[in-house]
Amino acid sequence: MKKKRHEAIIELINNFDINTQDELLVKLQESGFDVTQATISRDIKELRLVKTVGENGQYKYAVNSAVEDNINGNISLFKGVIISVECAVNMLVIKSSSGMAQAVCATIDAMKFEGVVGTLAGDDTIFIACASEETAKQLKNTINKMLG
Numbered sequence: 001m002k003k004k005r006h007e008a009i010i011e012l013i014n015n016f017d018i019n020t021q022d023e024l025l026v027k028l029q030e031s032g033f034d035v036t037q038a039t040i041s042r043d044i045k046e047l048r049l050v051k052t053v054g055e056n057g058q059y060k061y062a063v064n065s066a067v068e069d070n071i072n073g074n075i076s077l078f079k080g081v082i083i084s085v086e087c088a089v090n091m092l093v094i095k096s097s098s099g100m101a102q103a104v105c106a107t108i109d110a111m112k113f114e115g116v117v118g119t120l121a122g123d124d125t126i127f128i129a130c131a132s133e134e135t136a137k138q139l140k141n142t143i144n145k146m147l148g
Helices: 002-015 021-030 037-047 065-081 101-111 133-147
Strands: 049-053 059-063 082-088 091-096 116-121 125-130
Touching (some): 002 021, 065 133, 082 133, 091 101, 101 116, 125 133
Antiparallel strands (some): 049 059, 082 091, 091 125, 116 125
16 A cells, blocks of 8 residues: 555656645545555655755655666666566566676665565575565566566
């Protein structure tokens, strides 16, 4: 639920000039999320949102460009070295270019995907233990989307 809420927050701040937590709260509730102001505050911190000046001269929430650059860098790394992503019950097995599994694994760890219990990297293979089979399938889809 948290991941979907975070995705919704990013989408909302990209589509609307939202300049207060209250405005974000209302937009999330209109989108079907049952949230509190305290949850919004934590989400803003976790997503590392910043306030920037909008076209109308007022401040609004935005994605920190350093975070955005980091995400784009991760996607570039993934595209360059991941060969395949397969599910095995609640595990993901990722094949990478030789010698690159640890770099990909460290990046996956840093991205803090919800439902990831642990990771293990060899030379060209990564094992990701997920909390459930459904979580493994969702993570596979997320990584495949990043790969294009």
